[in-house]
Amino acid sequence: MNPATLDPTLGASEVQIGITTRDLCLWYAKFQALHNINVDIKKGIITSLIGPSGCGKTTLLRCFNRVNERYGNVTTQGEIKLLGKNIYDPDVSLIELRKSVGMVFQRPNPLPLSVYENVVFGLRIHDEKGLKKSELDDAVEKALTEVGLWSDLKDRLDAKAITLQLEQQQKLCIARLLPLKPEIVLMDEPCSALDVNGTRAIEELMFKLKGRYTIVIVTHNMAQARRCSDECIFMLLGQLIEHSRTAEMFVTPKFPKTAEYIEGRYG
Amino acid sequence: MPMNAPASNPADLFTETAFTRKKRRTEMLAQGLFGTMTLAMVIPLALILGYLAYKAAPLLSWDFLTTNPTHGMRKGGIWSALLGTIYLVVLSLCISAPIGVLAAVYLNEYAKDNWFNRIVNLAVVNLAGVPSIVHALFGLGAFVLFARLDRSILAASLTLAIMTLPVIIASTKEALASVPVSFREACWNVGATRWQTIQAIVLPNSISGILTGVILQVSRTAGETAPIMFTGAVFYRNIPEGNLFAYGIKDQCMALSMHLYTVTTQVTNAPEALPYAIAVTLLGTVLLINATAIVFRVWLRTRKKW
Ligand SMILES: Nc1ncnc2c1ncn2[C@@H]1O[C@H](COP(=O)(O)OP(=O)(O)O)[C@@H](O)[C@H]1O
Ligand SMILES: [Mg+2]
Numbered sequence: 001m002n003p004a005t006l007d008p009t010l011g012a013s014e015v016q017i018g019i020t021t022r023d024l025c026l027w028y029a030k031f032q033a034l035h036n037i038n039v040d041i042k043k044g045i046i047t048s049l050i051g052p053s054g055c056g057k058t059t060l061l062r063c064f065n066r067v068n069e070r071y072g073n074v075t076t077q078g079e080i081k082l083l084g085k086n087i088y089d090p091d092v093s094l095i096e097l098r099k100s101v102g103m104v105f106q107r108p109n110p111l112p113l114s115v116y117e118n119v120v121f122g123l124r125i126h127d128e129k130g131l132k133k134s135e136l137d138d139a140v141e142k143a144l145t146e147v148g149l150w151s152d153l154k155d156r157l158d159a160k161a162i163t164l165q166l167e168q169q170q171k172l173c174i175a176r177l178l179p180l181k182p183e184i185v186l187m188d189e190p191c192s193a194l195d196v197n198g199t200r201a202i203e204e205l206m207f208k209l210k211g212r213y214t215i216v217i218v219t220h221n222m223a224q225a226r227r228c229s230d231e232c233i234f235m236l237l238g239q240l241i242e243h244s245r246t247a248e249m250f251v252t253p254k255f256p257k258t259a260e261y262i263e264g265r266y267g
Numbered sequence: 268m269p270m271n272a273p274a275s276n277p278a279d280l281f282t283e284t285a286f287t288r289k290k291r292r293t294e295m296l297a298q299g300l301f302g303t304m305t306l307a308m309v310i311p312l313a314l315i316l317g318y319l320a321y322k323a324a325p326l327l328s329w330d331f332l333t334t335n336p337t338h339g340m341r342k343g344g345i346w347s348a349l350l351g352t353i354y355l356v357v358l359s360l361c362i363s364a365p366i367g368v369l370a371a372v373y374l375n376e377y378a379k380d381n382w383f384n385r386i387v388n389l390a391v392v393n394l395a396g397v398p399s400i401v402h403a404l405f406g407l408g409a410f411v412l413f414a415r416l417d418r419s420i421l422a423a424s425l426t427l428a429i430m431t432l433p434v435i436i437a438s439t440k441e442a443l444a445s446v447p448v449s450f451r452e453a454c455w456n457v458g459a460t461r462w463q464t465i466q467a468i469v470l471p472n473s474i475s476g477i478l479t480g481v482i483l484q485v486s487r488t489a490g491e492t493a494p495i496m497f498t499g500a501v502f503y504r505n506i507p508e509g510n511l512f513a514y515g516i517k518d519q520c521m522a523l524s525m526h527l528y529t530v531t532t533q534v535t536n537a538p539e540a541l542p543y544a545i546a547v548t549l550l551g552t553v554l555l556i557n558a559t560a561i562v563f564r565v566w567l568r569t570r571k572k573w
Contacts, residue, residue: 084277093283095290100281128286 018043018184018214019064024078026059033059035238046206046215048229056238057218061186065101099126102177104187108169110161115153118161118172119143122180143175147205167198187217203228226250234258323543333509340534345545347506350513351520352552354420356488359427364481367435375443376465394433402430403494411498421516423499430494431484438480442473478564486553492524500525523549
């Protein structure tokens, strides 16, 4: 069996669960990338996902909005529930699912459009009635304010998004998700292309967004996991090894493997 | 473990709204439309090929391919035209492919972005669009008359080469440009020269694209009539049957494209199947030459590791 356990002291009866998986297995063709993942990620907090390169962090993240299915020969088995709803139910619409589960990538990937159009892109493609210019303007101001770009960019909304600094681009990618009011925000090493200041800015942004969104962040940076997350999941070779409160995991890890990884004995 | 129900009813989460359903229908419509268009291309193609093969069937045989036309083209085979086409295609590609590919490598890998090279690039693009009859006249003036090659396989091949050169340059440049710059940067930063970079990384990773461009020119070369009519192709020639070296490069030759034209427009009372049989042979020849290149390309692709 999987050594994964959930700390019983977390008071699970008080909190709501954002993401649940049961016996989740995933294969790329013949290669099994995820082995029986059982996890309960709480709603409204920041959960970090750590583990050495290639252990399946990105793969697990991509399961949560079923975008893995777009990557060729992928087989998934097991159950995934988001906010209590099984996302493999036949009545689940992938459009609605992905609208509610936003993703931020390792390399900022602003669309080759203006800053303004990037922010309203999601609104436009999900827009039924024809939004008024003023509504779009409001959405842009709100989203950019939230990510802290408004004062810098309010006079340059027509600038091409790909000409921004990397840090601004990454913030913009987050801002692009916000108008859709996602339930869950998945971040795959969102800071690895950024410098110290960029990283700090994104981390501060995550704190601001915490509570309203369930955030799962993959990171290679142990210090970052420690600084930013409430809970921490450690993965190794496609298995979930340990899931506990960040403060506890970094002080009293339950498994020797976790301890060794955290101490930097391997990576 | 106990789990509280979220505030909203989870059963209704992520379900289809009326608007999502509409979007999904549009999506299906779009996919259907694109699929139909693909069929609209495939079906006529299959019909044409089937029709040709059906009409040509009575005449097609090994003898038809390996004997010369007789009785004013009404009887016999098409050997001299078949061999002529092979000579023209192979010789012209032997001239245009190396020059075109190497020139494209220069333009894409070495040339600086200055006014001169921009003009060269512009000229290449524009030359690719020149009608073949203009190339024919150029070939007549430059190769047949000025260079005194007379009307010959060599002159005709050179003309065809001039015609295909700009297209090969353009398609090769495209293929080279699709190799990520980061690959080149990686090479330069271990001290590789440009040529080493090209040799080790750029060419191996673009060769299949380059070959695709060249392959497309095989059919174009084999099908053109105008450029060879003035420069080396004749209506009729008798050559030793079954001998692959029956033509010399200073000889005039017959060609399938022109033979087809002759048979359909100049020869009365030709058997009904004859033009179809010539067309099928022309197609077959092109496919055979292409197949070699395609096999080579597939082999190269399986070696590509990214
Ligand atoms: N599209 C894919 N096809 C095949 N194998 C893949 C694919 N994506 C990832 N893998 C493999 O799955 C494993 C987990 O990859 P990944 O989830 O990207 O790891 P991480 O994000 O933790 O570095 C790796 O061994 C990787 O080689
Ligand atoms: Mg990853």
